[in-house]
Structure formats: structure tokens, C-alpha cells
Amino acid sequence: MSQTIRIAMDAMGGDFAPAEPVKAAVLAVNERENIKMILTGNQAQIEAELAQYEYKKDQISIVPTTEEISCNESPVDAIRRKKDSSMVVALKMVKNQEADAFISSGSSGAVLVGGQVLVGKIKGVERAPLAPLIPTTKGVSLLIDCGANVDAKSHHLVQFAKMGSIYMKHIVGIENPKVAIVNVGAEEAKGNALVKETYPLLKECKEINFIGSIEGDEVHTGKADVIVCEAFVGNVILKHAEGLSKTLIGVIKEGLMSTTRSKLGALMIKPALKQTLKAFDATEYGGAPLLGLKGLVVKTHGSATSKEIKNAIFQCVQFSEEGVNEKIKEQLFPEQNA
């Protein structure tokens, strides 16, 4: 029997909290026995949500908190001051090893700050990148970094490449994952100052399988398994993908409703289309981990549904079972284990 994984969940974070996080916890424990969910947040509200469902009572517990962190406040101030917030309390449980993982759909900035400040980075890790899996025609690729630590230096990007490779190998199961750097041309001489400085460092890095540059139009082709970029660029790509997909699908739906003939056709294609678009749906891929921390911290989208959060919970289990952060520590800093 596999070991039980304890997951501290910020039940008050996200656009649909506490409803969706609580429902996700219920779905997760009803599907798997080796998960214990610890929900932090407003006790009355969480209990009211839980009352709607049948679930295994011993797998879900509540740690009542009195404060919440919103997306409109300074992440640094909020993490420092709101000591009894659902986020801070859950993060501290990971720090104190009372939980194996942390999940929140709340303020990205606060998760990033809280993860680094409260859980702490592995010794030697300079920055903890936020690394979501994005859909490609061949499966998924890791886009690293999409976090809030912008203006990275070349040595940060090299660490991202290494951590991303370990993640793709152990979580997604890709042997010798291909690493590329986001660039504006294929040649080594192309790029901005940061990319020009980073490219040769990646090229000479023996721990990774560096294949060169990846341009904007290649991001979703599966050309690279680990797509390395500075966080400003990563954030723009991630949000652009989300916005453009939504826009395009909206445009297509509108087109389908434009004539009687197309309306009939739309009914006929609906099941097949739904199936295919599902394969390209970000909600299937769960949350984005903050890599390189001493514990597991996962950020789900602000508008994440219970299904998406449930997937992120399962991802945490795998992440924890595979010991990815431990592998990062071992492989990036072997001297620490000597």
C-alpha cells in the first residue's frame, strides 16, 4: 500500500472559493485512499460546503483561520502580516512537516512569496520558478519560469533548465527531456542580451539535453519538453495562450451559429469537437509547481474548477511519491549529500 500524502489546501483562495477547492478535496479523497486533505480557512463556510457531499470523513480535516489574502494586496505585506490567513497557515504546515504539499488558487504573488519565504528554497537554489505544463500537439511541455520574479539572470535560467529537466523526467516520464530557450530566431547569435548570455551556458551544461532556441510559433509543437524563459516572457506566453484559445474558440462558435446549415452541422460535430478540445484544455493539467523549494507548493489557476484542482491534488501525490524536490537537491547540489 502506498504512503498517505497530507495536502494542506488554502480553501479560501481563488475566484470560486471555498466552493471549488472544497469540492476538489471531496472528489480527491473519494477517488483515492492515500490522500489526507487539510483545509485551512473559514470553518463555518468550509463546513457548509462539505455538508453538501458524501465523503470519507477521516480523510478531510479543517484548520480554522480568521484571515484571507486577496489578489489586490501586496504579496510581501500580506504574507508578513496576515499570520492567521488560510494561505500562511497552510504554508507553515508544509514548513513544519505537518503536511507534504500545499495547494492554492489564490493570489499568485502571495503563493510565490509565501513559498519562498515560509517554506524556503533548497540551499543553492537561487530562484524558485513557477512551471506550468502547457498543451502541445504531442502532449505537454513545461514552461519555466512563469512566476513573478522577473528580470532573471542567465545563471537563474540555467538552474530552471536543470530543475525543469528533472521534473519532466520524473513526473511526466520523459527520458532525456529536450530543453530549449525562448528566442526570436533559431541561430545562436539571435536574441536579447539575456538570451545571448544564457545560450552558451545551456549549450555547455552537461546535465541537460539542450537543443537550442525555440520561437514563439513552436511553443505548442512539442519541439522541446522544457521551454526555458525569463518570467515576464513566460507569463505573457501563458496568458496569451489562454486568451487566444478562448478568443479563437469563441470566434468558431459564433461562426457555427451564423447559418441554419452550420447550426445543424454544429450539433453533429459537437461530441467529436468536445473530445479533441479536451486534449488541448489547460484544466486537464492541474496546477503549476513552484520548483526548488524544501516542500511542495502548487499554484492552481485563479478560476480553477474542482476538476482542475483535483488533478493538481493528484499531481501533488505523484510529485511527493517521486520526491522531485529531493531529486533536484541531489542532482543540482550533490555536495550537500556528500
Place this chain on the structure above:
Amino acid sequence: MSQTIRIAMDAMGGDFAPAEPVKAAVLAVNERENIKMILTGNQAQIEAELAQYEYKKDQISIVPTTEEISCNESPVDAIRRKKDSSMVVALKMVKNQEADAFISSGSSGAVLVGGQVLVGKIKGVERAPLAPLIPTTKGVSLLIDCGANVDAKSHHLVQFAKMGSIYMKHIVGIENPKVAIVNVGAEEAKGNALVKETYPLLKECKEINFIGSIEGDEVHTGKADVIVCEAFVGNVILKHAEGLSKTLIGVIKEGLMSTTRSKLGALMIKPALKQTLKAFDATEYGGAPLLGLKGLVVKTHGSATSKEIKNAIFQCVQFSEEGVNEKIKEQLFPEQNA
């Protein structure tokens, strides 16, 4: 009667040259009387292409050249050394006022270098940005800068905002165009060092209608008419839009072919879908101008078809008739006209 516009076209540039550029010239002159096309390139090849079509002979002429610039050579070296290339000869015609505009589907880098070196920037313009129109759900927005001059400074971005506003007003006909800067959050305090430095400058700039930040997911919503960014980011967005659209439409097409029922439905929706996707098709918007030059330089996509190039030719006519570069000069540097 409107004035005749003389357009020097690099007939050897692009993936389908000289076939597509030559066909575009034929389509353009057969549709409009006030255009004269001057095709630079290999005379025999151009004549062979022209021989396939009926067209008004006095509206197309050839200037034979012996060299070509490829996408694989250094733009700076190529522009300097290949003096008898189709691109350099056509650009020089604009410089010498033997042509009113230049169009090429060839090497972007060479067009950018050649435009700035051979045609020259308006006095006071620090950088000439490449500014394509991108599709939005409400029409089009100008993405400025997508060129090869990466690592811009804040004062460059302020000039881009001003030039882009003049373009959107006079070419696209939008009164008081809304200007936004690409960012990773909505608040003024968000962003990388460049954006944080540029934001207050745009805010206090009286000549433009600055509305704040625009995030990746808002790029195609029409929130802003002029989307200002540094060229690395602009290039990534532009190519990402192209790649993701192609991928998504491919995924959808595959889905439509997956069952017998969906195949039948696909036949029924085809006309309506074609119509809608056309509205979202980059080929409708012609070429991207290099703004702020002493003459008109337009870059069409490397894989541009004759239809796309023809649209770019018509755009040149409008650009020339509206005197956008003159307006940039007048409005950005009124002291030069004093």
C-alpha cells in the same frame, strides 16, 4: 483623380518568390489604376512569371538585379555587401525618391537593417519599430515593436506609443486610439524593470491616450488599439499567435475527421467556419510597416501569398496618401518644421 503611387518591390524575397510577389503585383495593378509596380530581381525569372498573366503593361516595370539576400546571412553584412541585390536596389529607389514605397517578403533582419541604413530614420526617431496589425475580436490592434532591435529603453517605447497612435488614427481610422503596455499584471507597480520605468512616462505623455497595462490574455480582445512592447516580447507574441492558431485549427480539423457523424457535420459547417476564420486570418491584414523612416518600408510575411502581398500594396497606397511618416515627423518633432 488620385496621384500615382510608385512601389518598389523586392520580387526575389520570400518563400514563394518570385511567383507570389509577381502575381501580387499583377493583381494590384489590375485592380487599381493609381499604382505603378517596379519589380527588382532576376529579369528572366520575373518575365517568365509575368508571361502567365494579363495585366496593364505600363503599370509594371522591371529593374534587373544580379544578387539576392537570403534569410541565413547576416543582415548587416548582406545590406552592406550585396549592392546589386533585389532588396538593396529597391530600398535605394525609395531613398532616391524614385519610388514611394518598398515591399519585401524577404529576410526580416535585412529589411529592418536596410530600412534604417539605406532609407534612413526621420531625424529624432531613435528606433524604427516593426508594427504589424494583429486580429482581435473587435477588429485589429497594432503590436509595436515586433522587430529585430531588442532590449529597447523606456524612451524608445514612448516613441513607439506616439508613432503607433498616429498610425492607428490615420491608417485604421481610430480616433484617440487607446494605448497600453504589455505587462504581467494590471497595477502600475507590476512589471519588469523596463515596464516599471516606462509606465509613468506613458502616463504623463499628453500626446497619447494611455490606458495602462495589457496582459497576455487581453492582447486579442481589442482592449487597446496600440499595444506597446519591447521587440523580443512582441516577436514572441506575434509568432506565438501564429503558431497557436495553426495548432488549434489543426486540432479542431483532426477532431472533425474523427467520426462519420462529425465528418458529415464538418461538411455542413465548412462555409460558415471559413467565413469566420477569415476574419481572424492574419493574411487579411497585409504587411507590417517599419515606422519612423524617411520613406515607406513594408515587410510582408516570409510565407505571404499573392493575396496578402496585394493587401500590403494597397496598404502602401493608403499609407502614402495619408502621409503617415510626414505626420510622425510633424507631430513628434514640430520644431523641425518651425
